[in-house]
Amino acid sequence: MRILFITRGSPASIFGLVPLATSARNAGHEVLLTSTASMMPVLGTVGLPGVPVTDFTEEYFGSHDRDGGPVAFPEHGARAQSLAAGAWFARLAASTMDRLLQVAADWRPDVVVAGRLDYAGPLLAARIGVPFVRQAVDMGEWDEVDEGAVEELTPELKAAGLTGLPEPELAIEVYPPSLRPARAAPARLMRLRPGSTQGRLERWMYTRPSRPRVCVTPGSRANPEQHLDYVRGLARTVGALDVELVVAVPRALAEALRPELPGARVGWVPLDVLAPTCDLFVHHAGGMTSLLAIDAGVPQLILPEEDATYELARRTADGGAGIAVAREAATPEAIRDACRELLEQPERRARARELSREVAALTPPPGMVPHLEELVR
Incomplete structure (x- = not known):
């Protein structure tokens, strides 16, 4: 089985998917991770194969729109910040789609796994017709962030024949049961001890x-x-x-x-x-x-x-x-x-x-x- 793991452009988004990716590889499956070009050295430290799918950094899209114009992140207001964050991560996802489609053509996965805010995951899975798995990498509640992402991703959703973000065939959450959100959708709960860049220990x-x-x-x-x-x-x-x-x-x-x-x-x-x-x-x-x-x-x-x-x-x-x-x-x-x-x-x-x-x-x-x-x- 081939499993394509899609991450954003930060070390944390990579470290959160490392345990499942490593487990799949140890079980004999082929694994490939994608991220930004700037994150390739980080991927190298966790011992998993990585492919860059955008030359933009995650931080770039926090302050720029798709055309390179300036975007100001709201200083206050939880909802305003959540919507802005969704648009931010959506712009990053949009910048990866062409290369992701090329990767999938060269190395067709049987399943796509992506982090909770890695919006390229469900888009790619829908475009190529394979199951999509969403794995949370934190305990956040991101419904409002999704709202901002859907608005920003209108062209990409249309290209995939979608009107909204597709639900995953399997949702994996990582919170302790007693901290389960009141409105949480059904999910399998996994113990997550995130990966990390290692080095010589003292x-x-x-x-x-x-x-x-x-x-x-x-x-x-x-x-x-x-x-x-x-x-x-x-x-x-x-x-x-x-x-x-x-x-x-x-x-x-x-x-x-x-x-x-x-x-x-x-x-x-x-x-x-x-x-x-x-x-x-x-x-x-x-x-x-x-x-x-x-x-x-x-x-x-x-x-x-x-x-x-x-x-x-x-x-x-x-x-x-x-x-x-x-x-x-x-x-x-x-x-x-x-x-x-x-x-x-x-x-x-x-x-x-x-x-x-x-x-x-x-x-x-x-x-x-x-x-x-x-x-x-």
């Missing part, structure tokens, strides 16, 4: 320190131009507590931050290795980070960057395993108070461990491969 990365360990991360997209001041301030705020501070950031941002945070461990760290050694994660409502923290049974302080991602933060917080603080309320005092509560209250830690046990009981990625095989049969 002993401290996989052992627990004598003091509580707090990991601060702004995600894999963070860069010095946009995030230096923010991460510097957040790290100093959290580092004022009696904790061991790990600031997990991409290399360029780490090089800028390291001289200013002499007491912290700063750099790219495989979070799947680090997570079980942590007592608290402080992050930006990142889908991968949140899932890794839940899997490891670690409480979370979530500081959403956009109004649209507050829902993800709220669900985790309402589940008892974290605290969500909106941007306008994220003062240094509020952040430190929330950290203390999460580190000191046994109820929060116990709830995080309960969620971890829920996740551990879900079907692992190898157990999903037979469902892909059944679709093709």
Whole structure:
């Protein structure tokens, strides 16, 4: 069986599909992953074959329309931001369609698997007449994002003979059962321990320190131009507590931050290795980070960057395993108070461990491969 995995243009979107893709390959199936040209080095680090299907980056379409004109992302408003995000990811998907069709002509898949916001997946599957599988890579609720995507993808939907995004033949979700959204559609639940760029490990990365360990991360997209001041301030705020501070950031941002945070461990760290050694994660409502923290049974302080991602933060917080603080309320005092509560209250830690046990009981990625095989049969 040939399985084509379609990802967007960020490391997180790749890491989320790595476990299922690797499981399928280990089961003897042929696997190919597609993404942007800029993500090919990332694909190389996870040991899976990759094909670039657009020379544009994901970030480009967040600020440009299809003709290269400027597009402003809304500063406020969850719905406005969700619709804009859908159009953003749809423009990226549209830019890949010609090359995806060529890839499918050269290497015809039996099934297409795509992440939740990888809109090229259902379009390609419909165009070539093969089953479509949608695998979530986070716990977000994206109905409004889909609305924005459908409007942007009108030409592509028409070319495929569609009036809306086709539903998947198989939907795979990755949330703990107790955090299931009220309006969630039927889906199979899978335990997701996302892949990650690996490297030489140091002993401290996989052992627990004598003091509580707090990991601060702004995600894999963070860069010095946009995030230096923010991460510097957040790290100093959290580092004022009696904790061991790990600031997990991409290399360029780490090089800028390291001289200013002499007491912290700063750099790219495989979070799947680090997570079980942590007592608290402080992050930006990142889908991968949140899932890794839940899997490891670690409480979370979530500081959403956009109004649209507050829902993800709220669900985790309402589940008892974290605290969500909106941007306008994220003062240094509020952040430190929330950290203390999460580190000191046994109820929060116990709830995080309960969620971890829920996740551990879900079907692992190898157990999903037979469902892909059944679709093709």
